[in-house]
Amino acid sequence: MQTIIAFDVSMGKSYMVIYQNGQCVEEKEIQHNKKDFQALHVTIQSLFMRYGQYPEIVFEATGVYSKVLESFMQANQYPYYLLNPLEAKQQCDRLRVHKTDRSDAHRLAQTHLTSNRKPKVFESTEYQQLRVLSRFYEEIDKEIILIKNRLHNALQLTFPELASIFPNQNSALYLNVLLLFPHPELVLSCSRTVLKNKLLANTKKNLSSE
Structure with a gap:
């Protein structure tokens, strides 16, 4: 007997339907919490014990909301x-929508009977962690570029000459000097000795006093 469990995932909850041989035999809403997931575990195990195979579980990738279920x-x-989501929409659009349907979970289950879907391939924990770290790195890199562009634009309005003094604008010295002197008037208000001491105090490089 073919058993399908389909979920319509939303924030903090999912609407679940269970189909057997093309007919809906159960439907309900589950919360994404320990209690409801334990009940879902019992349901899946019961179906496995009864029919000797796991049900075919279907749901859309909806970002962080579906990550909990996944x-x-x-x-x-x-x-x-x-x-x-685009693939699911194209498949569901081919299905005639009935007014009795309470959720997209019904359409996911019904189209699963006629669609050639590939099961999700399990990935090793290490690969999953690497993928998460890679995305995190890309996000940080994009954020750094965005901040640098904002900084450059602001500096063009206050102290554009400063960027020409430092060829390496990723250096700690450049950023520290920028914090000290975001405007040329702050430079002019200091003596040469004060400027020298501030520069030496704000870098780990071995700069000569000259």
Whole structure:
């Protein structure tokens, strides 16, 4: 007997339907908490014990909202189908929508019977961590570029000559000098000795006094 469990995922909860041989036999809303996930675990295990195979679990990738459900599946090593939202929409659009449908979960389950979907391939923990770190690095890199562009634009309005003095604008000395002297009037208000001492105090490089 083919059993399909489909989820319509939203923030903090999902609407779940269970289909057997093309008919809906159960539907309900579950919260993304420990209690409801334990109940879901019992449901999946019961179906496995009864029919000798795991149900086909289907849901869309909806960013951080579906990550909780996906983590549950991976932690319990349940096979599942993770659909791209555009792919799911194209498949569901071919299905005639019934007014009795309360959720997109019904359409995901119904189209699963006729769609050639590929199950999600389990990845090693190390690979998952590397992927997360890689995305995190890209986000930080983009944020640094954005901040640098804002800094450059602001500096053009206050002290544009400062950038020409420092060829390496990623250096700690350049950023420290920028904090000390965001405007040329702050430079002119200091004596040569004070300027020298401030520069020497704000770098780890071995700059000569000259």
